[in-house]
Amino acid sequence: MLRVILKRLVLMPFLVLGIVTATFVLAQFTKGNPLVSIIGARGLENPDVVAAAKARWGLDRSVPERYVIYVANLAQGNLGTSFRTKQPVLTDLAQRLPATLELVICAMIVGAVSGILLGVISAQFRDTPADHTARFIALLGSCIPMFWLGLLVLFIFSVQTHLLPGPGRLDIRSDPPPTVTGFLLIDTLVAGEWSSFVDALRHLILPSLVLGWSVTGIVSRMVRASMLDVLGQDFITMARAKGAGETRVLMNHALRNALIPALTILGFTFAYLITGSVLVETIFSWPGIGSYAVEAARALDYPAITGVTIIGGLGFLIANLLTDIAYAAVDPRMRSAA
Numbered sequence: 240m241l242r243v244i245l246k247r248l249v250l251m252p253f254l255v256l257g258i259v260t261a262t263f264v265l266a267q268f269t270k271g272n273p274l275v276s277i278i279g280a281r282g283l284e285n286p287d288v289v290a291a292a293k294a295r296w297g298l299d300r301s302v303p304e305r306y307v308i309y310v311a312n313l314a315q316g317n318l319g320t321s322f323r324t325k326q327p328v329l330t331d332l333a334q335r336l337p338a339t340l341e342l343v344i345c346a347m348i349v350g351a352v353s354g355i356l357l358g359v360i361s362a363q364f365r366d367t368p369a370d371h372t373a374r375f376i377a378l379l380g381s382c383i384p385m386f387w388l389g390l391l392v393l394f395i396f397s398v399q400t401h402l403l404p405g406p407g408r409l410d411i412r413s414d415p416p417p418t419v420t421g422f423l424l425i426d427t428l429v430a431g432e433w434s435s436f437v438d439a440l441r442h443l444i445l446p447s448l449v450l451g452w453s454v455t456g457i458v459s460r461m462v463r464a465s466m467l468d469v470l471g472q473d474f475i476t477m478a479r480a481k482g483a484g485e486t487r488v489l490m491n492h493a494l495r496n497a498l499i500p501a502l503t504i505l506g507f508t509f510a511y512l513i514t515g516s517v518l519v520e521t522i523f524s525w526p527g528i529g530s531y532a533v534e535a536a537r538a539l540d541y542p543a544i545t546g547v548t549i550i551g552g553l554g555f556l557i558a559n560l561l562t563d564i565a566y567a568a569v570d571p572r573m574r575s576a577a
Contacts, residue, residue, distance in 0.1 A: 274289060317329070506565070
């Protein structure tokens with residue numbers, strides 16, 4: 240297994256380079272003028288201002304020259320400077336990534352727990368009303384568009400009933416706690432601000448439910464299929480013959496083995512949600528990298544677009560590596576094969 244991990248780590252820089260190359264080329268040939276976001280539409284009327292801006296941001300160079308310079312800077316940990324914010328892209332991403340991770344982690348918890356529960360219920364009560372209900376809920380989670388569901392829950396729970404707050408991470412009248420980790424739930428606890436902690440938690444409920452519901456459908460179908468396969472195995476029959484209770488058979492024997500295939504789905508889903516939370520972050524005004532990507536795309540902010548893509552690519556690569564490690568940890572056959 241150590242050889243597999245080392246091989247993945249050696250290949251990771253080359254995979255990231257491929258991601259960077261593809262993103263850079265596509266961004267350069269996108270229609271539109273990034274100078275609009277740098278100097279404004281009126282600045283384009285002044286040739287001297289245009290020339291100075293191109294020289295300042297390297298837009299007067301050819302695409303191959305810009306690519307070589309960008310890769311050289313990237314090797315030194317420099318993702319460039321955002322056209323829009325005029326800050327280093329790495330700084331922008333570092334400020335916004337904790338908000339996205341906090342949302343994604345909560346969504347994964349909601350999606351994984353509910354998906355596993357629905358999958359177990361569906362498999363245990365196969366072809367019964369409970370099975371049909373669980374499968375219908377999972378189907379809704381996979382089919383309902385997130386932007387529509389986000390708008391719907393905002394309208395019901397925030398506008399109509401006022402049970403939960405609207406967009407944002409905190410109430411607009413509340414001051415954010417001192418930044419320690421960037422995770423509001425942790426920072427408010429560290430600062431001892433209990434009212435802010437409750438406020439941050441209430442703001443997190445709706446977006447995490449909307450984002451997590453898309454995970455629920457995927458996980459529940461995978462767990463159901465795996466559970467049905469495992470429940471028909473000989474070792475399950477043996478456990479029942481020895482007098483093990485149905486709950487013990489279901490949880491200790493069947494579910495533990497059925498979760499092995501679901502690990503792959505959970506790993507890739509977590510990486511997908513990091514960059515796939517664009518719609519949810521936009522609807523709920525969540526200041527994460529998803530909304531940052533939308534703003535960068537609108538402004539043709541090439542360094543920011545490439546920076547977000549690199550983070551997303553790294554997320555998938557790291558998730559793939561951690562999934563393989565988790566797979567080996569729970570499945571002895573993987574360890575022996577490695």
